[in-house]
Amino acid sequence: MRKDFRSQRRKNYNDLEIYRQLIAEFAETTEFLLSETSAKVFADCGITQEVFEASLAAFGSDEQVSAAVNSLGVAKKVPPLKEVTKARLREILEFSAKKRDEIMATAPLDAAADVGFLHTRLEDEVHKRYQLEPEEVAALFEKYRCESDPEFKRYLESFSRR
Numbered sequence: 001m002r003k004d005f006r007s008q009r010r011k012n013y014n015d016l017e018i019y020r021q022l023i024a025e026f027a028e029t030t031e032f033l034l035s036e037t038s039a040k041v042f043a044d045c046g047i048t049q050e051v052f053e054a055s056l057a058a059f060g061s062d063e064q065v066s067a068a069v070n071s072l073g074v075a076k077k078v079p080p081l082k083e084v085t086k087a088r089l090r091e092i093l094e095f096s097a098k099k100r101d102e103i104m105a106t107a108p109l110d111a112a113a114d115v116g117f118l119h120t121r122l123e124d125e126v127h128k129r130y131q132l133e134p135e136e137v138a139a140l141f142e143k144y145r146c147e148s149d150p151e152f153k154r155y156l157e158s159f160s161r162r
Contacts, residue, residue, distance in 0.1 A: 001029070005022065005026045006127075006133075008022055009022045009023070009026075009120070009124065010124055010127070010128075013124060013128075019117075019121075020117055023116055023117055023120050027116060084130075084132070084136075084140055086144045088130075089137075089140050089141070089144060089146070090151070090152070090155075092126055092130055092132070092137065093152070093155040094155075095125070095126070095129060095130075096122050096125070096126060097155065097158060099121075099122055099125045100118065100122060103118055103121060103122075104118070
């Protein structure tokens, strides 16, 4: 589903109306599927969503529980990492920040849908320029342990402030 969505979205990159519509449809479909799947899991386990959330709040910090909950998610299918250096990853972040600022200068974003649009647009800009999917960029962050690198933290904080 995601691969088809990306392909469709990228074909319609220059038609902002269709592009935004595709993003909205994907968000709605994803939300529906998550809701349906969660309801089935809760029913199969004989619990309510409230019981699950309370249990997660009480025991979610336990390593074994956290690992089990994470394993319930959709399996990550990250293709083999392309040879991307840490310096190249920094370049990708700088490029993303520049593109974000360009987009925001033309149309300030307020609504959650607009934030989703911005995030998706940046993913497509990175893909167009560097041929990297979002999962690959995320895997590179893990590979280079960027969460503990002050320079990368600065970039990430700049994205969260917007």
